[in-house]
């Protein structure tokens with residue numbers, strides 16, 4: 001691949017001169033889920049772009065960078081409208097501030113929500129530069145145009161660079177409704193660009209949470225309670241530590257009563273001058289912990305309860321016709337139960353945060369997905385005024401939803417306050433797996449009866465899982481929320497005239513959170529495997545069967561109203577499925593010993609179809625090839641979309657093949673990568689990706705690639721002769 | 732006890748606990764934060780450096796064991812194998828990037844001993860380096876690209 005590269009100059013000591021042209025824009029955003037997105041759903045002015053008199057364009061990225069390439073994409077959008085030269089653009093990371101609009105980098109919606117505001121910012125800056133040039137030349141602005149980082153007046157062959165014009169432009173009014181470029185004139189949007197941090201990453205110069213060192217900073221190594229809800233009662237520090245000059249002390253943090261939310265859990269922090277001293281002493285502490293109601297939590301027992309739940313009628317979310325009596329009276333029905341386990345985000349960078357409390361203010365540097373929620377959470381937990389809390393995201397060494405939850409930041413703030421010096425909290429992998437906000441386990445039960453033509457005439461589907469709401473909102477909110485169910489369940493594209501869609505929730509004894517793709521992971525699994533089972537029963541090809549089910553269908557309505565312009569269109573789902581059919585050679589003769597499996601899913605307003613090819617001779621059914629087709633509407637960085645689909649296949653395979661977490665006596669039984677098995681290089685198939693050329697509104701990219709992976713693998717294993725596998729992990 | 736070692740061509744003399752893992756000496760004492768902490772147990776490869784040219788997990792290597800040896804870290808790679816760094820950028824390998832120092836140091840060691848690695852060679856040399864973002868396909872491509880460029 002050869003794509004233009006943008007040097008990331010952000011570490012150069014670049015100052016925007018006071019007369020720099022700064023363009024404000026307006027950001028209107030909606031929450032990821034209406035129930036607890038608590039931060040900034042307001043109309044507010046924000047600042048995304050500045051042009052310096054040295055000609056350097058600074059684009060401020062207010063979303064967190066965790067590998068999804070958002071810094072690059074934001075720059076592409078602004079740069080395009082501005083007609084700036086890619087080589088003269090630097091990207092700065094914004095701190096948490098409501099003036100930027102929503103910063104909750106979650107739910108695959110940075111481009112979806114900010115495409116227009118960012119274009120407006122770039123276009124407004126362009127119009128101001130043109131206006132400044134026109135005024136200085138005494139010509140009409142309409143006779144001038146911007147391109148290549150300069151404004152040109154063709155009639156008189158005059159040009160002025162953006163740098164030359166910045167001062168004059170900076171005193172002009174910001175146009176409220178600048179004219180946006182038309183699609184055919186885009187020169188950055190839709191193209192491939194290497195990520196702005198690529199060179200820094202490849203030279204070890206990229207800065208993540210643990211890479212910042214402040215003067216006089218102490219390191220805190222955390223020992224967390226084995227069971228959620230326990231607090232330390234007694235701590236014995238080893239004798240050897242007492243003579244260690246690099247050991248500072250231990251601090252205890254009690255479990256917060258009430259809703260779990262983002263509060264710190266019970267822990268003992270070992271404070272030291274350096275990381276290893278902290279680790280060494282942490283491993284030798286003897287700690288007794290208080291009892292917790294969660295100490296009887298057992299994931300096997302919990303799974304059994306979920307199984308029982310789907311044998312009973314649940315809360316009915318959708319009912320048409322008379323599915324229940326038809327199924328109960330049918331001579332033959334097809335029934336299947338699908339199960340998925342607890343999973344962990346396990347980003348490669350374990351949580352880490354730096355806090356510096358000075359009297360009544362605090363500065364935080366940490367890999368957080370939402371610096372505003374982090375600020376608000378600090379304000380809620382401590383007695384700081386919001387304006388005295390500054391939170392700046394570093395790069396995130398992976399996040400996948402984990403770093404939306406700032407519990408680890410609160411630890412750093414609390415410890416810095418007590419120690420009166422800057423503190424870096426460093427979690428180890430063991431802490432990370434033990435105190436994740438876990439991906440919920442689930443059980444789904446599907447039942448259908450088929451008519452003469454093999455198509456369903458009655459259909460009942462039930463899902464049971466612990467709701468995220470029971471962790472982040474209130475413990476008594478156990479029923480799955482509408483937005484969780486609209487992740488592949490209540491908005492299922494598999495419809496029938498007699499249909500019942502039911503759900504049940506149970507509270508777990510551990511924290512539940514959102515992991516990349518959230519409930520879509522298990523719902524896409526159940527639905528896509530069940531459809532393959534029905535196709536087999538009907539004696540039809542799995543792709544043909546799906547297409548037949550969608551015959552004559554137009555729009556799918558879930559539990560929540562669709563966002564305007566983002567209706568779930570069957571036509572687009574059909575299109576990605578038909579494309580992947582061609583790309584994967586589905587109807588061709590397959591190489592001996594190979595088998596293909598398919599799945600297709602709509603999530604985060606995008607459409608993805610995936611075909612996996614497995615090696616049938618391998619007892620573990622190694623995936624040899626993957627074909628993915630993505631329709632995410634208008635996209636910004638083509639190569640990033642491809643990379644996200646590639647990464648999603650591997651991420652999906654981790655969960656599909658081997659990853660599983662279990663709990664006994666309230667404690668996790670896996671503590672590192674020897675117990676929690678992540679896909680490695682030999683597991684990574686060759687992956688081809690097609691992006692659908694589309695002028696629909698931009699939709700999600702980071703998450704929608706994951707859900708089809710596990711069902712496509714299960715379906716491929718079946719076709720390879722490995723039997724119907726209805727429970728994750730599959731091998 | 733004072734320990735001496737050569738890191739990226741510079742001699743260092745350090746007064747640290749013998750059992751301190753090299754990872755934390757690099758990061759905390761020498762300010763070389765390019766080498767990353769991922770698991771602390773030799774399971775993920777994020778901390779990979781080269782000791783006398785061999786890819787080594789610095790989280791499991793004590794500073795005493797590294798004493799007197801030649802250590803190279805990601806910070807020196809751009810001088811040692813600039814074409815490998817370039818290939819990583821050109822293939823746009825990194826997503827979050829956190830695992831990539833370790834990936835690059837393993838890849839550099841592979842290429843130093845195997846001028847034209849096959850996919851199988853890459854799979855076995857790189858199996859100890861986890862990438863949670865799933866950049867394996869691009870890592871393969873960047874290694875092949877570098878090898879081809881050297882032919």
Ligand code: FES
Nearest residue numbers: 769770771776790
């Ligand atoms: S940190 Fe050394 S192998 Fe994971």
Ligand code: FES
Nearest residue numbers: 827828862863864
């Ligand atoms: S690029 Fe994120 S872990 Fe490899």
